[in-house]
Amino acid sequence: RKSVVRITTGSQALDELLGGGIETLSITEAFGEFRSGKTQLAHTLCVSTQLPLSMRGGNGKVAYIDTEGTFRPDRIVPIAERFGLDAGAVLDNIIYARAYTYEHQYNLLLGLAAKMSEEPFRLLIVDSVIALFRVDFTGRGELAERQQKLAQMLSRLTKIAEEFNVAVYMTNQVIADPGGGVFISDPKKPAGGHVLAHAATIRLMFRKGKGEQRICKVFDAPNLPENEAVFQITPGGISD
Ligand code: ATP
Numbered sequence: 001r002k003s004v005v006r007i008t009t010g011s012q013a014l015d016e017l018l019g020g021g022i023e024t025l026s027i028t029e030a031f032g033e034f035r036s037g038k039t040q041l042a043h044t045l046c047v048s049t050q051l052p053l054s055m056r057g058g059n060g061k062v063a064y065i066d067t068e069g070t071f072r073p074d075r076i077v078p079i080a081e082r083f084g085l086d087a088g089a090v091l092d093n094i095i096y097a098r099a100y101t102y103e104h105q106y107n108l109l110l111g112l113a114a115k116m117s118e119e120p121f122r123l124l125i126v127d128s129v130i131a132l133f134r135v136d137f138t139g140r141g142e143l144a145e146r147q148q149k150l151a152q153m154l155s156r157l158t159k160i161a162e163e164f165n166v167a168v169y170m171t172n173q174v175i176a177d178p179g180g181g182v183f184i185s186d187p188k189k190p191a192g193g194h195v196l197a198h199a200a201t202i203r204l205m206f207r208k209g210k211g212e213q214r215i216c217k218v219f220d221a222p223n224l225p226e227n228e229a230v231f232q233i234t235p236g237g238i239s240d
C-alpha cells in the first residue's frame, strides 16, 4: 500500500493551507492571473521534492512538461542554495521536456510512465495543462472533441499519480476573453470546464497582492473551508 507524501511549497502558510504540502497520489491544480506565481511554485517544487522526507521533501526526482517555454534552469540555482542542496545535482534530477502539441504532451506522458517505473520520481509538473488544447482546438465546433482528449490526458495524469506515488502539479489558465461560449462566459473561471474541475484533487486559485506578495485560496472544495494563505515570491523561491 502506498502512503501519501507531502512536499513543502517553501511557505509555511501555504503548506498549512494544503494540510502539509502538495500530496502524492493526487493532482494539485493552480490557476490564476498572469504572474500570480503558478510557474514560480513549480520551480520551488522542483527543488523541495528532492529534499529528504525529514526536511518535508519527497526524496525523489522531478518530471517537468513545459508547454509555454517558461522553465528557467538558472532560476533553480538560488532555490537549491536556499534549501542547502547542490544546484547541479538538483538540475540533473529534473527530467525536462517541452511539448508543442496536445498529442506531443500526451505522448510525453506515456514515455514518462516507462521512466518512472525505473527511477524514483515524486513530482510531475505540467505547466500548463490546457494551453495546447486551447491552441489545437480553436473552433466552437471542436469543443466536444477537445474535452474528450483533455479527459483522456487527465486520466493518464491520475494514473501516473496513483501508480508511481507521484504528486502531479498542473497549472491552468483563467479565461481572459469574456466572449461567448460555455467555457468562456465568466472571466474569473478556470479554463477546462467540468472535465478539468473533476480531475483535480485540489484546486488553488492564485492572485496578486502587493509587490511580490501572492494570495492562494482553495477553490471549490466542499470538504474544506475556503481559507487563504499569503506567500511571497523571492529569489530563493516561494516563501512566507
Ligand atoms: P503566467 O500565467 O503568465 O504563466 P504565472 O502565474 O506562471 O503566470 P509566474 O511566472 O510564476 O506567474 O510569476 C512571475 C512573477 O514572479 C514575476 O512577475 C515576479 O513578480 C516574480 N518573480 C520571478 N522571478 C523572481 C525572482 N527571481 N525573485 C523574485 N520574484 C520573482
Ligand code: MG
Pocket: 038, 039, 040, 070, 127
Ligand atoms: Mg506560468
